[in-house]
Amino acid sequence: MLDPSDIEAKKDALIATARRCFDLKLQTNAGGNLSVRLSSADAIVIKPSGVGFAECTRDNLQIVHLDGTIEPSPFKPSKDLDFHLDLYRIRGDIKAIVHCHSPWATGYASAGREIPCLTVQTIEKIGRMPLIPLSENGGPQTEIEISPVFKDRSVRAAVLANHGTIGVGKTLMEAQYLAEIIEETAHIAFVRDTLLAASGERSADMPSYGTAAEAAAARG
Numbered sequence: 001m002l003d004p005s006d007i008e009a010k011k012d013a014l015i016a017t018a019r020r021c022f023d024l025k026l027q028t029n030a031g032g033n034l035s036v037r038l039s040s041a042d043a044i045v046i047k048p049s050g051v052g053f054a055e056c057t058r059d060n061l062q063i064v065h066l067d068g069t070i071e072p073s074p075f076k077p078s079k080d081l082d083f084h085l086d087l088y089r090i091r092g093d094i095k096a097i098v099h100c101h102s103p104w105a106t107g108y109a110s111a112g113r114e115i116p117c118l119t120v121q122t123i124e125k126i127g128r129m130p131l132i133p134l135s136e137n138g139g140p141q142t143e144i145e146i147s148p149v150f151k152d153r154s155v156r157a158a159v160l161a162n163h164g165t166i167g168v169g170k171t172l173m174e175a176q177y178l179a180e181i182i183e184e185t186a187h188i189a190f191v192r193d194t195l196l197a198a199s200g201e202r203s204a205d206m207p208s209y210g211t212a213a214e215a216a217a218a219r220g
């Protein structure tokens with residue numbers, strides 16, 4: 001059953017997260033999307049189409065059931081609604097999704113490159129951020145391309161070629177931190193690769209950081 005206090009709390013969390021993404025320039029006021037699972041029902045709160053990240057209010061966010069039923073709303077559902085719903089259906093551990101069109105990460109992915117997890121934080125906390133190519137007809141990625149990647153329960157972040165990023169988590173804050181880390185890592189990787197290319201070196205020639213487990217094993 002839909003619980004009004006649950007809905008209110010989730011809407012407020014979504015509004016705050018969207019504002020943080022906007023303030024950090026992870027998302028301009030056009031495109032991107034974010035959603036959060038309700039605790040009281042098999043349903044989510046999601047930003048509708050045509051509402052910017054800086055314009056979310058309790059009155060314009062939509063409630064959508066996981067079977068696709070949309071609670072009455074004057075707004076159009078987002079184009080991304082289907083992939084959000086499908087991720088919640090296939091992964092019970094996913095309670096929130098933040099999808100941004102952040103420029104460094106999207107630029108990296110649009111060059112057909114997976115963003116390397118090269119920092120201590122990304123190696124230890126994320127492991128891999130798979131690159132999901134455009135759909136077969138050249139259109140934007142849908143649940144057909146996105147869900148198979150997230151069926152691997154270790155995947156928490158992914159990047160969509162020519163499109164944007166996806167971070168998932170147990171809370172909106174967790175998913176949003178991933179959106180920040182993906183963007184930060186793409187920026188760091190770009191600086192590294194540009195400097196290496198300028199001096200004719202390759203990243204493969206550089207020392208690489210091992211995971212904590214590998215480091216412990218090496219220490220014996």
Ligand SMILES: [Zn+2]
Nearest residue numbers: 031032163164
């Ligand atoms: Zn998008």
